[in-house]
Amino acid sequence: MFEDLSSKIEKAVQSLKGQSRITDVNIAETIREIRRALLDADVNLAVARQFTKDIQERVLGADVLKSVQPGQLFTKIVYDELVHVLGEEKVDLNVSPKPPTIILIAGLQGSGKTTFAGKLARYLKKENNRNPILAAADVYRPAAINQLKTLAEEISVPVYSIDQKDPVRVAKEAVAMAKALALDTVIIDTAGRMHVDEAMMDEVAQIKQAIDPDEILFVVDAMTGQDAVNTAKAFNDAIDFDGVVLTKLDGDTRGGAALSIRTVVEKPIKFMSTGEKLDALSPFYPDRLAKRILGMGDVVSFVERAQQEFDEEQAEKLQRKIRSDKFDLTDFLEQLQKIKKMGNVADLVGMIPGAQKALQGQEISDDAFKPVEAIIQSMTPEERADPNLLNGSRRKRIAKGSGTSVKQVNDLMKQFSQMKKMMKTMSKLGGMGRASQALKSLPFGR
Amino acid sequence: MSWLEKLGLKKKEKLEQGVEKSREGLLNKLGRAFAGKTEVDAATLDELEDILISSDVGVKTTVEIIDRIEARVARDKFVTQQELQGMLREEIVALLREHESGRPAAFDAAFDHKPHVILVVGVNGVGKTTSIGKLAHMYKQAGKRVILGAADTFRAAAVDQLTIWSERADVEIIQQGQNADPAAVAYDTVSAAVARGADVALIDTAGRLHNKKSLMEELAKIKRVMGKVVEGAPHEILLVLDASTGQNAMQQARAFREVVDVTGLVLSKLDGTARGGIVIGVSNELDVPVKYIGVGEGIGDIQLFDRESFVNALFGEGGTIQ
Numbered sequence: 001m002f003e004d005l006s007s008k009i010e011k012a013v014q015s016l017k018g019q020s021r022i023t024d025v026n027i028a029e030t031i032r033e034i035r036r037a038l039l040d041a042d043v044n045l046a047v048a049r050q051f052t053k054d055i056q057e058r059v060l061g062a063d064v065l066k067s068v069q070p071g072q073l074f075t076k077i078v079y080d081e082l083v084h085v086l087g088e089e090k091v092d093l094n095v096s097p098k099p100p101t102i103i104l105i106a107g108l109q110g111s112g113k114t115t116f117a118g119k120l121a122r123y124l125k126k127e128n129n130r131n132p133i134l135a136a137a138d139v140y141r142p143a144a145i146n147q148l149k150t151l152a153e154e155i156s157v158p159v160y161s162i163d164q165k166d167p168v169r170v171a172k173e174a175v176a177m178a179k180a181l182a183l184d185t186v187i188i189d190t191a192g193r194m195h196v197d198e199a200m201m202d203e204v205a206q207i208k209q210a211i212d213p214d215e216i217l218f219v220v221d222a223m224t225g226q227d228a229v230n231t232a233k234a235f236n237d238a239i240d241f242d243g244v245v246l247t248k249l250d251g252d253t254r255g256g257a258a259l260s261i262r263t264v265v266e267k268p269i270k271f272m273s274t275g276e277k278l279d280a281l282s283p284f285y286p287d288r289l290a291k292r293i294l295g296m297g298d299v300v301s302f303v304e305r306a307q308q309e310f311d312e313e314q315a316e317k318l319q320r321k322i323r324s325d326k327f328d329l330t331d332f333l334e335q336l337q338k339i340k341k342m343g344n345v346a347d348l349v350g351m352i353p354g355a356q357k358a359l360q361g362q363e364i365s366d367d368a369f370k371p372v373e374a375i376i377q378s379m380t381p382e383e384r385a386d387p388n389l390l391n392g393s394r395r396k397r398i399a400k401g402s403g404t405s406v407k408q409v410n411d412l413m414k415q416f417s418q419m420k421k422m423m424k425t426m427s428k429l430g431g432m433g434r435a436s437q438a439l440k441s442l443p444f445g446r
Numbered sequence: 447m448s449w450l451e452k453l454g455l456k457k458k459e460k461l462e463q464g465v466e467k468s469r470e471g472l473l474n475k476l477g478r479a480f481a482g483k484t485e486v487d488a489a490t491l492d493e494l495e496d497i498l499i500s501s502d503v504g505v506k507t508t509v510e511i512i513d514r515i516e517a518r519v520a521r522d523k524f525v526t527q528q529e530l531q532g533m534l535r536e537e538i539v540a541l542l543r544e545h546e547s548g549r550p551a552a553f554d555a556a557f558d559h560k561p562h563v564i565l566v567v568g569v570n571g572v573g574k575t576t577s578i579g580k581l582a583h584m585y586k587q588a589g590k591r592v593i594l595g596a597a598d599t600f601r602a603a604a605v606d607q608l609t610i611w612s613e614r615a616d617v618e619i620i621q622q623g624q625n626a627d628p629a630a631v632a633y634d635t636v637s638a639a640v641a642r643g644a645d646v647a648l649i650d651t652a653g654r655l656h657n658k659k660s661l662m663e664e665l666a667k668i669k670r671v672m673g674k675v676v677e678g679a680p681h682e683i684l685l686v687l688d689a690s691t692g693q694n695a696m697q698q699a700r701a702f703r704e705v706v707d708v709t710g711l712v713l714s715k716l717d718g719t720a721r722g723g724i725v726i727g728v729s730n731e732l733d734v735p736v737k738y739i740g741v742g743e744g745i746g747d748i749q750l751f752d753r754e755s756f757v758n759a760l761f762g763e764g765g766t767i768q
Contacts, residue, residue, distance in 0.1 A: 039505050045500050110572060110715075142606070142607045143603040143610060144603070144607075223569070223695075224690050227690045231718070250657075
């Protein structure tokens with residue numbers, strides 16, 4: 001894994017200790033580090049240069065060195081500037097006052113347009129109570145229409161398609177169909193196209209002209225490199241899109257392309273897509289991406305995933321149990337299973353800042369929980385409620401039953417009692433259910 | 447004119463077209479960097495660094511290349527721009543790995559094994575299925591009996607997509623529909639390849655982000671079961687990288703190599719403006735050759751990768767660039 005930028009800045013700023021003020025000369029190395037980190041995160045060279053120039057001007061003005069922790073302040077300046085450039089506020093989709101609202105989706109091949117179209121339809125239906133229809137205007141890629149139909153079936157959304165290779169007609173007729181069926185939203189999936197392919201770029205411009213969409217979304221793979229600037233410019237010139245969608249953010253890419261696109265075309269990023277399942281779509285949060293670009297983890301996403309699995313009421317109940325020292329192995333097993341439901345454990349760990357480093361390359365797999373589960377499942381209900389019952393012979397039986405060793409059983413019991421102590425202390429400090437509280441104490445929590 | 451010659455001609459045109467844009471960019475920039483100068487100075491090297499970074503070569507590999515050139519320039523004292531260009535070419539070509547004899551890239555070459563089993567892997571949307579369609583066509587044209595395996599059973603309609611390619615290329619396909627066990631499809635494909643006397647079996651897999659552990663383990667399993675049918679299979683594991691991908695391609699390559707021991711790279715979508723510079727670092731670090739480049743959406747739009755032409759195409763044919 002990369003060393004995150006904040007620790008690089010920390011180190012670079014160390015060398016400034018003892019200097020009375022920041023000058024162009026003594027800051028050069030730090031600025032260089034920042035520029036390299038941005039380039040490693042796939043920020044376009046020209047954009048990275050402009051960005052670091054702005055940072056340099058800002059730190060020259062600020063009394064960075066006089067602060068208690070100059071490294072942190074410096075990092076915060078970089079972070080704030082990133083959030084600023086990425087767009088402070090989230091920008092919603094344009095909605096037509098007169099239905100249907102027409103949304104056109106365009107982008108390069110393989111950027112994830114069709115999957116996004118399905119996700120957007122689901123999102124608008126579930127979150128915004130809208131009734132969308134999907135239009136299959138990707139008439140070129142083999143089976144693209146089937147792909148859209150399969151996705152649409154999963155979320156019970158109608159798809160409009162025709163047999164002819166005429167995307168303009170598909171788009172037009174889908175809009176007419178929406179009107180006839182009184183559906184309030186049309187989402188048009190188009191074929192992937194290279195921005196240098198003039199005929200194809202003309203085609204998407206024609207689709208735009210024919211249906212006059214309310215919202216045009218440019219879908220871009222978050223892993224894109226230096227070329228992101230060229231493609232975004234070309235698509236913007238051809239169809240003057242309204243917003244950007246970043247896909248495949250569930251990978252470990254830094255996503256610097258977003259910063260490049262934002263700088264070059266000055267269009268808001270509206271959605272981010274974070275998984276293969278149809279519900280893996282969220283509005284764009286600039287602060288999260290800024291942290292990613294800086295390699296600071298994505299705590300907010302982690303907490304959100306957690307909140308999906310743990311509801312308030314359950315959390316309250318759990319807290320009461322912990323406070324009154326009644327948290328037992330049955331509860332523990334339940335919590336383990338919930339954590340597993342949150343997704344791949346390794347992915348989750350990746351979202352916690354510093355966790356990767358702390359583990360020092362140690363593998364964390366979903367299998368790590370397996371022996372623990374087996375051990376608890378081999379206990380009687382009484383044993384689970386009161387671990388003090390576990391004498392030597394019971395432990396031997398449990399080890400046998402779970403296919404583990406007595407040592408593993410002993411280790412687990414030791415860990416469990418330590419954990420209980422820790423949980424009690426934490427619950428005294430103030431609710432572990434309220435994750436937002438914990439977030440605020442983090443350096444850059446929202 | 448034989449079809450091979452036609453192919454050769456087409457190949458050249460396509461490569462020219464494919465990298466034209468990138469070459470123009472580099473040429474202009476290099477031209478500007480060297481304009482009015484007769485020897486290499488620090489500013490020229492800085493400019494060179496920018497050019498490499500802009501081609502997605504990456505900071506680490508770029509610094510390596512520049513350092514080596516710097517050392518050579520320091521040793522030779524006086525270096526002209528032509529010499530610099532020559533050095534640059536040499537250094538980049540040296541970083542790109544050579545093909546191994548056991549795994550020929552040429553479509554008409556003889557294989558050591560029958561069937562020669564090729565597993566195709568990569569993250570989502572890089573063009574795995576399309577590349578397989580093109581490869582199938584090329585092998586078929588070269589007189590080989592080809593069989594495809596639709597082991598991408600996850601993405602909606604991926605099986606349909608590969609089936610259409612199999613019809614276009616006029617080759618056989620083994621499929622069990624969507625949501626089937628991909629390892630079972632892979633197993634059946636290799637078995638069928640043996641039973642039907644196929645020369646080449648190409649197995650498609652679902653796109654998977656390299657940081658998803660369970661999906662990567664699934665891939666390892668797919669690979670394992672193939673070895674149970676034919677010893678040593680798969681004989682080739684091709685990792686498809688999208689030319690427009692940035693530095694993340696390195697992590698992709700590392701992760702895939704760790705799980706399935708990648709033996710070759712396919713650089714797709716070189717028909718845009720992206721330069722695909724990341725393959726230089728990937729090929730060097732992973733010690734695997736780039737085998738094919740994808741240069742369009744047509745069935746014939748795939749070419750054997752040639753190091754010299756790749757570098758020449760990037761920096762322009764011929765000696766001088768002013």
